[in-house]
Amino acid sequence: MTEFLVLAALALLAIVAAGLVRVHLGPSRADRIISAQLIGTGGVAIALLLAAASADTAIIDVALVLALLAAFAAVGFIKSASRDGAGDPEETEEEA
Amino acid sequence: MTAPLPGAFPALELLIVLPLAASLLAILLGGRLAPRIVLLLGPAMLVVTAVLAFQIQTQGPVRVEIGGWEAPLGIALIGDGLAGVFLVLTAIVMTAVGVFAQKPFGSEGAETTESYTFWPLYFAMWAALNAVFCGGDLFNLYVALELLTLTAVAMVAYGSTRAALRYLLFALAGSLAYLMGIVLLYSATGTLDIELLARQDTIEATRMVSGALMTAGLLAKTALFPLHGWLPPAHGSAPAPASALLSSLVIKASFVIIVRIWFDVMPDVAGTVFVQLLSILGAGAVLYGSLLALRQTRLKMIIAYSTVAQLGYLFFIFPLAGGAAAETPWAAGAWSGGMFHALAHGLAKAAMFLAAGLVIEALGHDRIDDIKGIARALPLTMFAFGLAAVSLMGLPPSGGFLAKYLMLTAALADGQIGLALVMLAGGLLAAAYLFRPVNRALAGDYVPEVAVVTYWRQLIPLGLALLSVALGIISEPPYDLLQVGRSKVAVEGIDD
Amino acid sequence: MIALDVMTVLLVCTGLVFFVAGTAGLLRFPDFHSRLHALTKADNLGLGFIALGVAFQMTDAWSVAKLALVWMLAGLAAASVAQLVARAALDRLPDESGGEHKG
Amino acid sequence: MSGAGLDSATLFALTGAILIGIGVYGFIVHAHLLRRILAFNVIGSGIFLMFGALGFRGAGNGTDPVPQALIITGIVVALSLTALAVALLVKLAEEEGGATLPEEQPGRGEAE
Amino acid sequence: MTAALLFDAGLCLLVLVVAFSAVAGRGLFGAIAFFIIYGMLIALAWLRLEGVDVALAEAAIGAGLTGMLLIGAWSMLKQLGVSGLPGGPSVPLRIAAGAVSGLVALALAATVLALPDGREGLSPAVAESLGRSGVDNPVTAVLLNFRAYDTLLESVVLLIALIAVWSLTPRAVWGGVPGLAQHARSDGVLSMFGRLLPPLGLVVAIYLVWAGSSQPGGAFQAGTVLAAVWLLVVMAGLYDEPPASSRNLRLALVAGPGVFLAVGAVGAAFGVFMGIPEGFAKPLILSIEFALTVSIAVTLALLVAGRPRRPA
Structure with a gap:
């Protein structure tokens, strides 16, 4: 069973590698940051597989922290994409 | 190696905790009360350091x-002799600069940046140095070392x-290599x-690769030529109290670690190639630093380049006392001479930067060409500057002279004529680039009108300069303290 | 015991399939918003299946609860970020992909 | 952990060495200070990876805890230095409108 | 065993490719995106090396906060128009740098391979004294008992880094509020995200500190999670950063190192500096950890927010 889990993790690694092409090519910055954020989801999945493979439940905490912090870089990008660097894309005219 | 008696006063620990x-406390109390802490801490630290020195000596x-x-x-x-001597130097210079900085960094009105x-940076720097x-x-x-770098960069x-x-x-590149x-x-x-590494x-x-990496990193932090590029603009443009701390103490910290590595951790690993390289770089620093100091137009830049030059002397202990030369009879003399140079330079350089700070407070600038007659307006300050220059040049009876004398005799005894010539040339060049500002200060016959500089603050650089000169006169106690715990105690050095 | 292992293998493989689908969409779709749509849904479902598959290997309930929390957090983060980035990219679509050769 | 045989620990240690090389390349080549700060972080994580890999004592009994503790301390110190470098860089950009130390790259970083 | 070795080889290759793209990639923003992925992959590498504590720290600090720090800096530089450089590095410089870095990598690799095997390091010494340290997690034992002095200095390094960043504040704005005035649509997705995540983050952080004594976790990882969650709350426009001059902010900053130093000083009074008496080592270490977590969280959050920019 651990053999299968590690091979599954290897497959996920290949998928993450494929995703990197979009981060490299991605014409716009939005492409890059969304690919990076979703490759993070792939990383969380790999961490879960490693936790099962090594039967060390503490590794789930690492997956927890990765999932928790995955979004912060993207939120940072969203902020920088707004006009004054501190806004929210969903703000309508009267608030912006 | 006597462990401290349980009842013994924990001097060494207090030097870190205080x-x-x-x-x-400074972070908590805020800008209005923080400057006053040094008036309490300074004397306390001087007392604790004295107790430690006594403990080490006995x-x-x-x-x-x-x-x-x-x-x-x-x-x-x-807490061996080397540590004790530098802790005493730190306590003296830190207290002096702390008292001096009451005005520029005190807050009469509201709290400012x-x-x-x-003050938190100043106390953290003191803790990091200790x-x-x-x-x-x-x-x-x-x-x-990283705590020290943070505080130094911020200043x-x-x-x-x-x-x-x-x-x-x-500093980043240096810390990565280290x-x-x-x-x-x-x-x-x-x-x-x-201690354990020395026995492994x-x-x-x-060991050679790791020693080389650590030394390369530390040389970048000590600003030895050719890695000195950052020092002149940094020490030159920092405020005067900060420049005094940087030049006299901060760069000595990484130098002491190099000494620990090559004299305590791996005394036998230093091959002749490595030792020669350090002596060539040291000589390069002395000559290059001095020549550039001659061309500077600002007082603080002269002093900064003088630091680059005087640093070179410190590295002469490697060819004279390190590696294969460790067994020679003059090794202890050369090693002690190097440390004395570090002490004398520390005191003299702090005095000079504080004096330059007072000149800037009085005139608003420190351009050499326009400080004509300042000696008459600030007699005490320029006298302190002159006295510190005497020690830097190595004129008897100053501490600088004793250091150069010990190293010079060791170099001649060892037959390293090149080294001896560089030392003498360094002393002459130092005289040249230090005479220029002093001469300008004494020139002219009128007293320039200057901003008021309170009298007692001029005593601080004077005190430091006097200490630097006194180091040559009362040299017995520091010399004996220095020998405590040294791997090769001076059996019959040149001076005994 | 074998049944647990079989369940894990099945679920993890399903998860992998979704991840492959998501990444294929990421690479092949023409513009940003269609990529975003594909990737967000597929990847999160993939993570959900893998988390479920791994849950079968766990012995104590506390770990299973943590796995559920991981999936929920990742889902919440991905959904919010996708919505916000989509909106951010919407306003600047014309010049965004046009003048953006240096990235 | 066998020194010469190819096992995980040696693999990660060698990866750490190559990461340090990549980081040093970036630290030397780039003039834009934010990229040099990024390169500094790559070198740091490479050194720590090598440190941990050399302390790895075979599958099952984990990595020597002392290097782990030193590495956690090192990561926090690296973050502190990075934060100060970034703050200084932003202030430099505000004061002088450039993101490089002039000696290397006289050109001002123009708008992207 | 080959599957694990295959995975490790794949992971190492990917780490190197991503690192190279982060360092030598064309655009600055792309480099930062690659750096965030690089941090996550390094955390996975630490999982393979069974250094879970370091994996946690790397995931929280390396991938999380450093990524936010770099994106924040990039955003600030973009506002100032200096977030990119016209020409890339000149070719001779690239070749020279490549040669130097290649040499460095080769020398280090050779030294690594020359090391004797079967090295135990200090793990037997730690295992033997673990019983007397008051905690079960060996890494926490080293961090907070055996080498507590290192960790004390490190907590001061973090605090002094914040003071150093504050020392860059122009006189006019001293005591003001750090960072830009964040604003977001009150019923939008961002503020919803900013309200939903913090409770979860708080639970995870407290769990990490509490678990730190028996399994991977601890003050630094938990403090980082709390700092990241606070930064999200600020970015979502729900709360604003405290002004630098606020009294209880300074108390929170000083709490962690203060408690740690107090324990050390009390020890010194009894003749053993930083000595943690075996009798009640666990409660003492946990109280230090919780105080440290508070201070680290506040310090990191303000460190990423930057220097005060707006009057209080």
Whole structure:
């Protein structure tokens, strides 16, 4: 069973590698940051597989922290994409 | 190695705890009360350092096992002669600069950026310096060195952001190289304690590579030529109290770690190629620093380039006392001479930068061409500057003279004529580039009108300069303290 | 015991399929918003299946609860970020992909 | 952990060495200070990876805890230095409109 | 065993490719995106090396906060128009840098391979004294008992880094509020995200500190999670950063190192500096950890927010 889990993790690694092409090519910055954020989801999945493979439940905490912090870089990008660097894309005219 | 008696006064630990507590207190109390802490802490630290020096002199090297865990697992603090001497220097210069900085960094009215942030940095720098001088574990020295770098870069940033950023980049590269050396050394030997490392005998190649990496990193932080690029703009543009601390203490911290590595951790590994390289770089520093100091137009830039030059002397202890030369009879004399030079230079350089600070406060600038007659307006300050110059040039009876005398006789006894010539040339060049500002200050026959500089603040640089000169006259106590715990005590050095 | 292992293998493989689908969409779709749509849904479902598959290997309930929390957090983060980035990219679509050769 | 044989620990240690090389390349080549700060972080993580890999004592009994503790301390110190470098860089950009130390790259970083 | 070795080889290759793209990639923003992925992959590498504590720290600090720090800096530089450089580095410089870095990598690799095997390091010494340290997690035992002095200095390094960043504040704005005035649509997705995540983050952080004594976790990882969650709350426009001059902010900053130093000083009074008496080591270490977590969280959050920019 651990053999299968590690091979599954290897497959996920290949998928993450494929995703990197979009981060490299991605014409716009939005492409890059969304690919990076979703490759993070792939990383969380790999961490879960490693936790099962090594039967060390503490590794789930690492997956927890990765999932928790995955979004912060993207939120940072969203902020920088707004006009004054501190806004929210969903703000309508009267608030912006 | 006598462990401290349980009842013994924990002097070494207090030298770390007190400044750290003061730094936290300064953050808490805010800019109005923080400047006053130094008036309490300064005397207390001087007393504790004196007690430590007495402990070292009478009981021999003090060794503190922190947390009660012995060496490989825990961290040890070493209170030997070398540490004691530099801790005394730190206490004196820190207290002087702390009192001097009451005005520029005090806050008469509301709390300002400088009056709030300077004091936590100042106390943290003091704690970091003490932690480096008496540290016994290489990784612990790394953390203390980074704390020191943070405070130093922040103080330079008061003057110029660009100089601070350049300094930080050099420091980052240096700390990475030093860290890499530690990784290799730990992986090869399984310990990071200086004392245990000295007894380990691992493969020569690994120790040489890690020693070279650590030294390269530390040379960048000590600003030895050709890695000195960051020092002149940093020390030149920082505010005067900060420049005094940087030149007289901060760069000596990484120098002491190099001495620990090559004289305590791996005394036999330093091959002749390595030792010669250090002496060539030292000679280069002395000549290059002095020549550039001649061309400077600002007083603080002359003093900054003088630091680059005088640093070169410190590295002459490697060809004269390090590696193969360790067994020679003059090795102890040369080693002690090098340390005396560090002390004398520390005191004299602090005095000079504080004096230059007073000149800037009085005239608003420190351009050499326009300080004509300042000696008449600020007699005490320029007298202190002159006295410090005497010690830097190495004229008898100053501490600088004694240091150069010890190293010169060792160089001649060892037949290294080139080294001796560079030392003499360094002294002459120092006279040249220091005479220029003093001459300008005494020129003219009118008294320039200057801003009011309170009288007692002019006494501080004078006190430091007098101490630097007195180091040559009353040289017995520091010399004996220096020999405590040295691996090769001076049996019959040149001077006995 | 074998049944647990079989369940894990099945679920993890399903998860992998979704991840492959998501990444294929990421690479092949023409513009940003269609990529975003594909990737967000597929990847999160993939993570959900893998988390479920791994849950079968766990012995104590506390770990299973943590796995559920991981999936929920990742889902919440991905959904919010996708919505916000989509909106951010919407306003600047014309010049965004046009002048953006240096990234 | 066998020194010469190719096992996980040696693999990660060598990866750490190559990471340090990549980081040093970036630290030297780039003039834009934010990229040099990024390169500094790559070198740091490479050194720590090598440190941990050399302390790895075979599958099952994990990595030597002392290097782990030193590495956590090192990561926090690296973050502190990075934060100060970034703050200084932003202030430099505000004061002088450039993101490089002039000696290397006289050109001002123009708008992207 | 080959599957694990295959995975490690794949992971190492990917780490190197991503690192190279982060360092030598064309655009600055792309480099930062690659750096964030690089941090996550390094955390996975630490999982393979069974250094879970370091994996946690790397994931929280390396991938999380450093990524936010770099993106924040990039955004600030973009506003100032200096977030990119016209020409890339000149070719001779590239070749020279490549040669130097290649040499460095080769020398280090050779030294690594020359190391003798079967090295135990200090793990037997730690295992043997673990019983007397008051905690079960060996890494926490080293951090907070055997080498507590290192960790004390490190907590001061973090605090002094914040003071150093504050020392860059122009006189006019001293005591003001750090960072830009964040604003977001009150019923939008961002503020919803900013309200939903913090409770979860708080639970995870407290769990990490509490678990730190028996399994991977601890003050630094938990403090980082709390700092990241606070930064999200600020970015979502729900709360604003405290002004630098606020009294209880300074108390929170000083709490962690203060408690740690107090324990050390009390020990010094009894003749053993930083000595943690075996009798009640666990409660003492846990109280230090909780105080440290508070201070680290506040310090990191303000460190990423930057220097005060707006009057209080």
